[in-house]
Amino acid sequence: MILYGVPLSPFVRKVLFTLYELELEFEQRFLVPGDTSADFRALSPLGRIPAFQDGEFGISDSSAICHYLLSGYPSELLDTANSERVARAVQWDKYADEDLAPVLLAPLIERLVKPVRFGTPADEAVVQKAMREQIPPVFDHLEERLQTLGGEWLMGPTFSYADIALGAHMSSFLLSSLELDAARWPALSGWVERLQKRPAFQRLCDDAQRFNPKAV
Template structure:
């Protein structure tokens, strides 16, 4: 099985986290978005990463690829046969990908992608806007959501929902933009729990 993309992308990291959690080894071909690698572009018409192939099966989108890996492995990570659990996991993925990820984009680009990948300086004014205005409402919402549950997001049991939140908190960790413990204790303790998983450490080593 081959994964195309770079682990700086939270969506590529999501698939890596799933693979590590399931003990699946993926061959990775490091291509940035819009690479003209012909195999990558055949699969990813939009040029977005990640793309994936398993023999003749070719997939795009981190959600679809993750679902494929989890179902192939006959794992319950996606909520098993329980409709409520499955639905709640989808809800967490929407929050993580659609609300949290966009709020983190600017600070991640400025503090990680520009200096590390592009050799460009960080624009601190963009970082300030992200830290002061974009992130606090989303951290506030996440803190409230986390206060309700147990150790893990859905029924206190580890699931794919934890992996999707984990990949985006990894962006915050890499960008030194995690929220502070006094205002957001539930986020910080949840982050410590995901950090203690071997899959999270393995994923972080590849970044």
């Protein structure tokens, strides 16, 4: 199996999280969005990362890749024969990509991508604006959902693919060295603490923090 992309991308980290939780062997080919190599463009015509190859089969899009892995390697992460659980996991996955990821993008670019990849400093005004205006409504919603669900994890007492999908994007918040206000968001803070204890999660955070830009 080959994973194309760099761990600075939260979408690449979603696939890394799944691969690490499933304990699968794979090779990583580091390339950035827009790379023009023919093998990558055959998998990702729009030049987006991540892309993935497994033997004859290849595909791009983090969710598509993860569902391929979840179906091919049965685990406790998702019972792919249970239509209700699959639908719920897809709902969380889409929420994470469409609502959480966009509000964490600016801090991620300023605090991680700029210093790690380009060696340039963060524009702190951009980070503070996101913290003040864009992030709180999304965290308020997550807090309300987690309190209503009342469990340890998003889909019950067991860690699941839903936690991977949301957790991969939440790692952007932590990698941007932002502080989660536990008084305002206690359930969300508890969930993040549980997430941080998972070796697979620690590993993908290390991958992003220690990423060597010369590898591209």
